Amino acid sequence: MNDRAEWGTPPAMTRPLDHLVLPTADLDLARGRLTSLGFTVAPRGVHPFGTENRCLYFSDGTFIEPLAVADQAATDAAATVGNVFVTRDRMYRENFGSEGFSAVVFGSEDADEDHRRYVQAGVSAGDRLDFSRPFVDASGRSDTASFRLAFAAMPQMRGTFVFACQRVNAPRVDRSALEAHANGAKRIAQIVAVAPEPAAITDFLSTGAEAGAAGQAGELDLPNSRIAVMTPDGYAKHFGLPCDTREPLAFSAVVFSVCNLDAARRHLVSTGVDHDMRADRIIVPAAPGQGAIFIFEENS
Template identity: 70%
Template sequence: MARPLDHLVLPTADLEIARERLGRLGFTVAPRGVHPFGTENCCVYFEGGTFIEPLAVADEAAAAAAAKTGNVFVARDRFYRESFGPEGFSAVVFGSEDADDDHRRYVESGISAGDRLDFSRPFVDASGKSDIASFRLAFAAEPGMRGTFVFACQRVNAPRVDRAALQAHANGATGIAEIVAVSGDPAGMADFLRVAADADGSAANGSGILELPNARIATLTPDRYSQRFGLPCDPHGSLAFAAVVFSVRDITFLRTHLASGNIDHDMRGNRIVAAAAPGQGAAFIFEEHS
């Protein structure tokens, strides 16, 4: 079975701008989390364990030192920011039970992006209760992926805290339904993602769609992306992550909420489209799912 979606990494210049933007979109944003290598985040969690991770640089010197010593997570983040600016959507992350095995597969498949990484950081829930979260990461990328990458994330120590309050969102969002990528070679990049997610051939149907156990990844041409969402697309490298599709309980309620938060958005068929903005590095698409 393919690896499940774990989370998405969205670089941002400033966590406070990200927190304000995500709050106006109706998301509950977790307290600030600090990494031991110069970056920091403020995550948005969903039912089922997936989340989005707005990521900022908190300590430039520490981040530079980490990248220089082979920290792939920081190095790819820096490469992305240097290439495309501080706002965007840099990585899709798969859940893993054995990141060592994923690293071995990536090396054998010729898609490893560098050395595996172990780290720990404090985690604080909405009530202020804290624990230590520990992770083991394995990284993958194709040579033409400029800053964009994927990685497998093994939660070596999952925090013993209650995330229920963090998973309740005023906009009615319940989870991530789909990730939308853009490429001039959708089938080829979907095959890369299939290998990275350890999915068999049945998970990819040859049209650029990869089915994960808890979400899907659609890789579209720039023209097809613009047709589907009504948004311009400026693709970079061989694969660019462009949009996140969220499931919501009530699309009419969501539209009212976005209007009250002064969020520009468009109705496109049965979905709401909010273009990328500072603090929101990707286009956010909302679809009603019961």
């Protein structure tokens, strides 16, 4: 949770954070919940393989992807031909339910190379995936977004995964209105994961991000964010929240940097969102439509 100026300098090739995937049962419910938290929610985006999203965009180019199943027949067909994105999403929902935090995604300039790295390291989750989808900005202007993905997971992970995302075609649309949030959130400062064996998971995440030799167990610095891996006991002590997971890796919380913590809290009070103040941070428990714990910290 340190200020960014205090972070270690990650290796030059370390992949940046691109986005996070948060499964949900209902995008309309998710939109209502996230709006009450003070986020601007993007229009619905539809994938060609039966899933859909309504994203939260940030000014540094990262985003959060609430993900729902829109067309069961299409996802069935995609899973049959080995679509890893759909298969892992389905696996996650079968094991943990339709609300959660399934994936951390790293930015990539060459997803083919990332796929080769994952195969060589023995953590590839399956074949690489190319796809395109329409993108619509707040004014209704549309363009096409195209992506190339490479996937990684440890064999014992029951749906949780990471992947590298190459933005083959970035839409030429104005996202500035979508990047302005009433709660003052500017970026994803940190992702918090829980693991019984943090050292092994830190190594895995370092492979996912091509971070070279992993640093101290439980810490992974990215160029634009940080991942903290804590034991269940350490997580409970740090945040005052229970977490008794026996999973090898559970993504649990997202820490947002906000301009003014008091202003963010006033917004939550005005919309009736339950929250706690602890050690100069606001903690909002997970809820339907918000699959992870959300934490707000000032200028972190």
